[in-house]
Amino acid sequence: MNNEGQISQEELSELLKVRREKLEKLQSEGKDPFQKVKYPVDTHTNEIVERYSEYEGKEVAIAGRLMAKRVMGKASFANIQDRNGRMQLYVSRNDIGEESYADFKKYDIGDIIGVKGTVFTTKMGEISVHATEVVLLSKSLQILPEKFHGLKDQELRYRQRYMDLIVNPEVKEVFFKRSAIIREIRNFLDEKGFLEVETPVLQTIPGGAAARPFITHHNALDIDMYCRIALELPLKRLIVGGFERVYEIGRVFRNEGVSIRHNPEFTLMELYQAYTDYNGMMDITESMFRTVADRVNGKMTVNYGGHEIDLEKPFTRISMVDAVKKYSGVDFDSIKSTEEAKAVAKEKGVQFEDRHEKGDILSLFFEEFVEENLIQPTFVIDYPVEISPLSKRKADKPEYTERFELFIVGREYANAYSELNDPIDQKKRFEHQEALREAGDDEANMIDDDFVCALEYGMPPTGGLGVGIDRFVMLLTESVSIRDVILFPTMKPLQ
Structure with missing residues (x-):
């Protein structure tokens, strides 16, 4: 999707409304995608790519999210994304049937689909699946952004990790x-x-x-x-x-x-x-x-x-006392009392509390002078x-x-x-x-x-x-x- 990141709130609401209307129509026709309970997946996209010589010309069953679609009359190209990667699909009306192809053209980016087909390589050299079946397994009622960028979207990525992963x-x-x-x-x-x-x-x-x-x-x-x-x-x-x-x-x-x-x-x-x-x-x-x-x-x-x-x-192995001496110049082995440690802390600008003892102050010196140097x-x-x-x-x-x-x-x-x-x-x-x-x-x-x-x-x-x-x-x-x-x-x- 290329332009939906810039659409107005009113346009977005209309697009979301259209998706729900598509779902209602499917349900009224007895094609409710949420009634599908399983699909016979036998392969993942990365397996096809990594072991292409084994899969070339063989039928596979894959499933995942529709991430791109380019409709060209009687045939279309699409991209499906599963757990391990993406795969191009070649979908033809002659191969999946007129009714199924008409349904496929109405699918939205983000829909979950199941695909059966034969593995081949296109003229452009891209490994693909020539579909013989495309089934809608779940309807996406939200719209996927093209990508996330910027601080505001970074926050959204953490809040909606499912979106981030997609x-x-x-x-x-x-x-x-x-x-x-x-x-x-x-x-x-x-x-x-x-x-x-x-x-x-x-x-x-x-x-x-x-x-x-x-x-x-x-x-x-x-x-x-x-x-x-x-x-x-x-x-x-x-x-x-x-x-x-x-x-x-x-x-x-x-x-x-x-x-x-x-x-x-x-x-x-x-x-x-x-x-x-x-x-x-x-x-x-x-x-x-x-x-x-x-x-x-x-x-x-x-x-x-x-x-x-x-x-x-x-x-490297170094004692806290030696590390503090190395980076602050203060040797806590020569400091004999808490009062003396507090006096040195004041001299060096290290903040401490009244309850702190000599060992606490050594730790504060370590945090102040040493930690950032330990690469x-x-x-x-x-x-x-x-x-x-x-x-x-x-x-x-x-x-x-x-x-x-x-x-x-x-x-x-x-x-x-x-x-x-x-x-x-x-x-x-x-x-x-x-x-x-x-x-x-x-x-x-x-x-x-x-x-x-x-x-x-x-x-x-x-x-x-x-x-x-x-x-x-x-x-x-x-x-x-x-x-x-x-x-x-x-x-x-x-x-």
């Missing part, structure tokens, strides 16, 4: 690749002996992350419940139970802002492995990113944000204990923990640590987090007494890892916004 085939490829990425993550972990499990989405205590939860209410039990903000604590309970290697891929929910990096519900993968530590988690993270990229993209390099990212080279894959290790309530302390520097985050092009892609398995220390850290909540930090952890009880039964030394699937998909598909890799991103309702 008009922009390249969008469909992103989501095919997303599915492949998740499949290869599963394959990678299954090959290493991990067991995939499912844990509750509704929880009485949200834990495993510093995030504001969504709150709901269970009527029968008359209790408030929370949509999970992480997968961590139930999975670690399974480690206590003896599973040793477990993982889950699932939706989590955080009641926070929306941006090109954040969506209130997103897909997270968490894994836990007994008898290893955060060094083992770095090894498995590096191997997984490299393996999945190679299996899905056929290469270990990605062009993202104007940078050539090399996943094949060993990932190639980098493990930032040894986070302060103040911001790592579930991580094991470093034996030689107990104010820091055996924790890392993976950064690529200034963005965090993974968070992992040697899991804290000391129930006494865990209880104290929960109590500290509870005090922060009472002081106004609604992202601080709540006390989970049952989890502490689980640790009291004994949890082996364990490494844990969380990877944001959506960001990983963004990286491997070179997508700018998280909305480009989530089929139905969260949107503010139209007024």
